[in-house]
Amino acid sequence: QVQLVESGGGLVQAGGSLRLSCATSGRTFSSYSMGWFRQVPGKNREFVAVISWSGGNTYYADSVKGRFTISRDNAKGTVYLQMNSLKPEDTAVYYCAARIRRDLLRTEPYEYDYWGQGTQGTVSS
Numbered sequence: 225q226v227q228l229v230e231s232g233g234g235l236v237q238a239g240g241s242l243r244l245s246c247a248t249s250g251r252t253f254s255s256y257s258m259g260w261f262r263q264v265p266g267k268n269r270e271f272v273a274v275i276s277w278s279g280g281n282t283y284y285a286d287s288v289k290g291r292f293t294i295s296r297d298n299a300k301g302t303v304y305l306q307m308n309s310l311k312p313e314d315t316a317v318y319y320c321a322a323r324i325r326r327d328l329l330r331t332e333p334y335e336y337d338y339w340g341q342g343t344q345g346t347v348s349s
Contacts, residue, residue, distance in 0.1 A: 226250045226338040228320050233343030236310055242345055244305040246320030254278075254298040257323045259336060260305045262316035262345075269319070271331040273305060283329045288314075310347045317342040 232244040246258070259274040273284045273294040282294050293306040303320060321336035330336065 226256075226322055226324070228322060228338055228340035230318065230320050230340045230343040233318060233345045235346045235348065238310060238312055238347055238349050240310050240347070241306070241308045242310065244307065244318055244320075244343060244345070246303045246305075246340055248301045248303075248322065250301070252324075253301040255324065255326060257326070257329060258294075258296060258303040259321045259323065259330065260294060260303075261319045261321060261333060262314075263319065263342075264316045269333045270316075271333075272318070274329045274331065275303065276329060277326045281329060283331070285331075307345070310345075312347050312349045315346050317344050 227249040229247045236242055257276050260272040261269045262272050263269040271285050275282045275294045275296050279296050291309045296303040319342045320340045322338040323336045
């Protein structure tokens with residue numbers, strides 16, 4: 225079993241920044257590709273970013289490209305999402321997710337095996 229715990233959400237003004245963290249349990253974190261998703265009430269969970277098991281490959285949703293950066297520290301078992309130039313439409317609950325295999329980067333929620341509980345990020349205008 226893998227446990228994921230997000231932190232770092234909060235309230236920020238438009239144009240500001242937030243850094244989300246996702247700490248994982250388990251000894252094989254370096255084998256997982258890790259993704260960030262977000263969800264607002266009444267809408268489906270939306271892909272944000274994904275990073276490969278090694279950290280060498282990343283992929284972003286068009287809506288966040290150039291503003292968000294995903295990274296990981298395999299020694300700490302933690303993945304990060306640095307969010308800059310935030311907009312009110314970035315307001316959502318942000319979830320990290322783990323896919324327990326080394327393969328192509330995935331962008332659909334059903335392709336992930338474990339999820340965190342989510343952390344709220346709110347951007348005021």
